[in-house]
Each structure stands twice: as structure tokens, then as C-alpha cells.
Amino acid sequence: MTTHGQTPEHAPILFSSFDPQGRIAAPNRILKSAMSEVMAEQGVFLPTDAHYRVYERWAAGGTGIIVTGNVMIDRAALGEPGNVVLEDDTHLDRFAAWADAVHRANPDARFWMQINHPGKQSPKFLTPAPVAPSAVALGAGLQASFATPRALEQAEIEALILRYATTAALAQRAGFDGVQIHGAHGYLVSQFLSPHHNRRTDDWGGTAENRRRFVMEVYRAVRQAVGPDFPVSIKMNSADFQKGGFEGEEAYDLITALSDEGIDLIEISGGNYESPAMTGARQSSGEREAYFLDFAAEARKRTDVPLAVTGGFRSVAAMEAALASGATDFVGIARALTLDPELPRHAAADPAYTREVGRPSTGIRKLDIMFMLAITYYETQIRRMGQGKDPDPGMSAWRTVLANAWALGKAAFSKRRA
Numbered sequence: 001m002t003t004h005g006q007t008p009e010h011a012p013i014l015f016s017s018f019d020p021q022g023r024i025a026a027p028n029r030i031l032k033s034a035m036s037e038v039m040a041e042q043g044v045f046l047p048t049d050a051h052y053r054v055y056e057r058w059a060a061g062g063t064g065i066i067v068t069g070n071v072m073i074d075r076a077a078l079g080e081p082g083n084v085v086l087e088d089d090t091h092l093d094r095f096a097a098w099a100d101a102v103h104r105a106n107p108d109a110r111f112w113m114q115i116n117h118p119g120k121q122s123p124k125f126l127t128p129a130p131v132a133p134s135a136v137a138l139g140a141g142l143q144a145s146f147a148t149p150r151a152l153e154q155a156e157i158e159a160l161i162l163r164y165a166t167t168a169a170l171a172q173r174a175g176f177d178g179v180q181i182h183g184a185h186g187y188l189v190s191q192f193l194s195p196h197h198n199r200r201t202d203d204w205g206g207t208a209e210n211r212r213r214f215v216m217e218v219y220r221a222v223r224q225a226v227g228p229d230f231p232v233s234i235k236m237n238s239a240d241f242q243k244g245g246f247e248g249e250e251a252y253d254l255i256t257a258l259s260d261e262g263i264d265l266i267e268i269s270g271g272n273y274e275s276p277a278m279t280g281a282r283q284s285s286g287e288r289e290a291y292f293l294d295f296a297a298e299a300r301k302r303t304d305v306p307l308a309v310t311g312g313f314r315s316v317a318a319m320e321a322a323l324a325s326g327a328t329d330f331v332g333i334a335r336a337l338t339l340d341p342e343l344p345r346h347a348a349a350d351p352a353y354t355r356e357v358g359r360p361s362t363g364i365r366k367l368d369i370m371f372m373l374a375i376t377y378y379e380t381q382i383r384r385m386g387q388g389k390d391p392d393p394g395m396s397a398w399r400t401v402l403a404n405a406w407a408l409g410k411a412a413f414s415k416r417r418a
């Protein structure tokens with residue numbers, strides 16, 4: 001996107017198009033990172049007019065690549081109430097309408113679906129008997145809300161791999177421009193990668209190569225389902241930031257392995273429910289934007305595959321600097337786009353643009369955690385846009401709690417995320 005056809009002088013890379021292999025065709029380097037909308041029609045798990053409205057707004061705002069919130073591949077394994085599920089073509093028209101809404105609002109915007117299975121990161125009130133690579137419970141603080149999983153059997157692993165492929169093919173049929181495998185943040189793919197969470201002794205566990213097998217098979221199945229020309233990306237952790245977790249050389253080796261197989265874009269994040277580094281929980285205040293940029297700089301030396309870095313971007317200056325460093329090809333932005341859906345247009349017009357993302361708080365840390373304010377505050381902004389309203393960045397913590405109780409009822413107070 002440019003302003004009046006001109007590339008803004010203060011951010012020439014950010015507002016340049018990107019299409020190295022003729023597949024991604026992004027009009028600029030701003031990627032709206034996945035944010036679970038928690039707005040699906042209850043019982044049928046479908047996107048609604050509210051989804052269409054929010055995404056229209058992001059598209060019209062000038063975002064180049066728009067990634068959906070995580071869409072579940074299995075209705076029996078939701079991460080949260082209100083998740084969208086795509087597992088067959090019964091209501092494919094509702095997904096086609098979602099893609100249409102984006103393309104009508106901005107024909108240049110690219111709309112990708114993030115596909116996910118939560119594994120053990122599904123709260124007890126949704127999944128009393130979750131599955132995972134191994135029967136390893138989440139950390140002590142989460143055990144009241146998340147059940148200890150049972151280990152998947154071989155046939156179940158194979159069936160799940162096919163589910164990722166089915167959902168990807170359906171997204172393609174519905175008119176989406178790409179898919180993203182959710183391989184980050186402690187969900188099923190991430191659980192397989194982690195030496196802590198994956199204790200298997202068969203072909204799916206043990207060595208780094210075996211722990212990588214699940215995601216590689218998911219990628220291959222998805223690729224086979226959508227063909228060579230459809231963008232397939234992954235969001236992966238630079239590190240889990242957890243003792244015994246996935247990190248370091250193994251993360252770089254995964255990047256190399258996926259690059260060798262032909263993946264189209266790798267988005268870099270970090271953390272999981274036990275260590276929520278994705279939203280900066282491990283950053284001290286005053287630290288610079290772009291939490292995972294150093295990792296990307298190292299990854300860049302090992303792959304030519306397009307990279308996106310997500311987490312912490314606030315100012316147009318930091319976005320342009322990250323791109324100019326050569327470490328990344330896209331800046332991934334989540335929370336700031338819930339507060340300013342027109343961020344790209346505003347950033348193109350103003351060299352001093354910055355969108356502060358505060359930490360909403362009741363003043364009582366325990367309550368903040370109980371009400372999951374670090375997430376629900378942004379969900380509430382998304383919900384407002386779904387209702388055709390503007391975001392309300394000044395919304396107080398208590399109003400967030402009330403708005404959430406109103407929208408979600410009892411579920412608002414059941415722990416579902418870290």
C-alpha cells in the first residue's frame with residue numbers, strides 16, 4: 001500500500017510489495033498475525049457477520065497479509081469456546097463469504113487461514129480428555145484448568161495429519177490466498193517439537209529429527225493437498241522459553257528442513273501457555289520492539305525463505321529498521337492492530353507513528369491473571385469491531401471484565417489461556 005500512489009519516504013521497505021516467487025503477492029510488508037476472535041457461532045463453529053466486519057476493516061486499513069485467528073481442524077479439540085472450526089465442506093459458503101469480505105474491501109490484501117490443533121492446551125471445560133504426544137501435564141499452575149493428556153496412538157497421529165491437509169484444502173476452495181500451520185505457542189505441533197512435552201520412544205519422539213517428524217508430515221500433507229503454487233506458511237517458536245523446551249539449534253534445523261521442502265514463509269514467535277513469551281512476558285520494560293528479531297537475523301543466514309517476525313512492534317520506525325536490517329521480510333503485528341485497524345495507513349502518513357500497547361490491569365495481579373486481561377482486553381477490541389464499533393483503547397480493565405462476562409457468560413471466568 002502506498003499513500004496517493006507514493007511510497008512514503010520514511011518507510012520505503014515497509015510499503016513495498018513482495019512477491020519473490022510469484023506466489024505470495026503481498027502489497028506491503030505488514031502481516032496481521034493470527035488472533036483468535038472467539039466469536040464463532042456457538043454449536044456450529046462458523047464465522048459470522050462479525051468476523052466479516054472485523055476483517056473488512058483490517059483489509060481496508062491497508063494490511064498486506066491478513067492471517068485469521070486460529071481455525072481448528074477438529075471440533076472435538078477446541079482451544080477456546082468461540083473458535084472457528086473447518087473440517088468439512090458443509091458450510092463452506094460461510095468461509096467463502098469471509099474471504100470475499102476481505103477481497104472486496106481490498107483486492108490487494110492477501111488472506112491466509114491459520115490452522116491449528118491445541119493438543120493439551122485445551123481447557124478442561126472444553127476437553128476433559130485431551131491428547132498430546134505424551135501424557136505430560138502442563139505446569140503446576142495450569143493443572144486446575146487443563147487436564148493431563150493421554151498419549152496419541154500411531155493411527156491417531158496419522159489421522160490428525162490428514163485433518164490439517166483437509167482444512168488447508170477447504171481453505172483453498174473457499175477462496176483464501178494461503179494457509180499457515182500453527183507450529184508455535186505450545187499447541188500440538190509445538191508439543192511434538194518439545195523434548196519436555198514429547199517423551200515418545202517411537203518414530204515420533206526421541207531425537208530432534210523424530211520430534212520434527214510430525215510437523216514435517218503435516219507440511220507435506222498440506223502441500224500435497226493444496227498443490228505447489230498455493231502459499232503454505234508456518235508460525236513457529238524461536239524458543240519455548242521453558243526448561244527442556246524446543247530452542248536453539250533445533251529451531252534453526254527446523255527452519256532449514258522446512259526451507260528444503262519448499263515452505264513459502266516462516267513466521268517467528270516464541271513461548272507457550274507455561275511461558276507466554278509471545279506477548280512479551282519475558283521482556284523487561286524499555287526493551288526494544290521486535291522481541292524475536294535477533295533469532296530471525298540468525299535464521300536469515302540459513303534460509304532464503306521469506307521470514308516474518310512477530311511480537312512487540314509498535315512504531316513505524318522500528319518496523320522499517322527491522323526490515324532494513326535484512327533479518328526479516330515482514331513485520332507481524334497483532335495487538336496494535338486491534339487498537340488501530342488502520343495502522344498501515346496511519347503509519348504511511350506519519351513518520352512518528354507509534355501505537356502503544358499497554359498492559360491493562362485491575363491493579364491486582366491475581367485478578368489480571370484470573371480474568372486473562374492480557375488476552376481478553378484485545379479480544380474485546382476485536383469484538384467491538386465485529387459489532388461495527390471503533391476500538392476503545394482507553395477501555396478500563398473492569399469494563400473489559402464486564403464486556404467479556406456479557407459476551408461469553410460463565411466461560412468468561414473459566415481459565416482457557418495463560
Ligand SMILES: Cc1cc2nc3c(=O)[nH]c(=O)nc-3n(C[C@H](O)[C@H](O)[C@H](O)COP(=O)(O)O)c2cc1C
Pocket residue numbers: 033034035036068069070114182184185235269278279310311312313332333334335336374375376378379
Ligand atoms: C487476543 C489474542 C489472540 C491471539 N490468538 C493467536 C492465535 O490464534 N494464533 C497465534 O498464532 N497467535 C495468537 N496470538 C499471538 C499473536 O499473534 C502475537 O504473536 C502476539 O500478540 C505478539 O504480537 P504483538 O506484540 O504484535 O501483539 C494472539 C494474541 C492475542 C492478543
